[in-house]
Amino acid sequence: MGGVSPNKSAASCAECLAWGVLPGSCCRACYTFRGLHERGECSACQRVVPVNKGYCRLCWLQALHDAKTAGHTHVSEPFLHGLRHQQLFFARMHRDFYRLPGRQRLGKRGHRAAAAPPATTAPCQPATGWVQLRLPFDSGRDFSRFDRRRHADLSNPTLLRARQSARTLAASRGWSRWVAKDVDRALVILLSSHTGDDKIRFTELAPALRHHGLTIERTIDVLDLVDLFHDDKSPAFDTWLDRKLDALTPGIRGDVEAWLRALRDGGPRTRARNPETAWSYLNHIRPLLLGWSDRHGHLREVTRQHILDATDTLHGSRRHITLSVLRSLFRHCKKTGTIFRDPTTRIRPSRVEPTAILPLQADDIREAINAATTPAHRVAVVLATVHAARSKDILTLRLDDIDLGNRRLGIAGRIRPLDDLTHHVILEWLDERRTRWPHTANPHLLINRLTALEAGPVSRVWVTRAFWGLTATLERLHADRQLEEALIHGPDPLHLTAVFGIHENTAVRYAQAARQILDTAAEQHNPGSP
Known part of the structure; x- marks a missing residue:
């Protein structure tokens, strides 16, 4: 391999993803490609790597393969624009392929084979042979089988950068040496084989760190600091919303869900509310919504009489809050056009007297x-x-x-x-x-x-x-x-x-509560006074 230690284990190139015994973090071809071109976002694979005319080396090789399969001798723009997959390969494969027995050498001392006649059909046909297609799903990475003696790569540039950030964060937040040690072990597990700028997702790191008994929160702090963390867990609000609205009919559920999300996120003319406000609102009217779901398929079927029947049995602050929440719901539905009339119009909640403030015993x-x-x-x-x-x-x-x-x-x-x-x-x-x-x-x-x-x-x-x-x-x-x-x-x-x-x-x-208490005490002290 020319200067590469024979005892070095194989790895994947950080830029073209080629597999082999590499002299560093990337193969020799990518090292040369990196010196000739600036880093940027590839127009095909969206990776931030060295690019030539907007495309990385891996995409150029794939486009060349597709062009030769279609009978062309060079890469044209339609092949670059049409990239939808990548065929991975071994390191030095494109160079050593022409050194096999029976193959003509290329270069200054060799000569290229005669170009195949162009196809008589469309000038740029896509590849017709077998190609490596993308998986229809994202399988994710499994860190639970990590073995430090076999898999740890302490020279990984991403790992070195993250460990330095972890030391800085530990010093600024006063972490104990045990916490700092756990975070360092977690970073070695997650970043030993890391290449490029791929984000580590929560669903990938959480099972592995739980398996090894390492801290998840502090590791996320470090990964977030170096911009390598992607939080893909389901938000608690969405999980709670699905559970609470599961028993409602689809028509009512859609309107209620849109209303609750508008409360939490706000809108062009409304401010965002605290998620606890949405939780409280739904808990107040959920029994009414469940009853209406048994008889109606949509909120437009709810009439004024239904509102009155539902709130007649309520009194005091409970009736006041329930009517206020229903008015908020139906006003949102009227604003979005999902109902024709607001059944809560001209239904005024009764005035609630403030609760008396009494001293503690x-x-x-x-x-x-x-x-x-x-x-x-x-x-x-x-x-x-x-x-x-x-x-x-x-x-x-x-x-x-x-x-x-x-x-x-x-x-x-x-x-x-x-x-x-x-x-x-x-x-x-x-x-x-x-x-x-x-x-x-x-x-x-x-x-x-x-x-x-x-x-x-x-x-x-x-x-x-x-x-x-x-x-x-x-x-x-x-x-x-x-x-x-x-x-x-x-x-x-x-x-x-x-x-x-x-x-x-x-x-x-x-002050009013204190005055009332003082007046009552005075009356009890002087019962005969007028």
């Missing part, structure tokens, strides 16, 4: 405090109880928002004094945080074993799960603190807005 608060068994949950309880922090504010609280030296705390953009209790629980949590994750680079105050390797906040479920089923949840503790402020300092909405930074309407609501 001491036993309820004590039960929530006892449920906070970890330093992180104790921080959450204190922030909600003392500083009226919402669960979202607790999740997004960063280390920069806490000034222990000056005893100041920033919550939701407002600076508050740091009391002794809050100072104590935060110090307790910071000690545990430093002990468990000493090298983490996550800037948020609350982290767990997953987010310690990332830069994002913990999930709402992780913070609130300890208080599920209790009367005093984090949101109730937050509301109770604001109500307590109104009871102690008087039902003044301006004071509540200045202290907690809440909206004026919310402040008025808490």
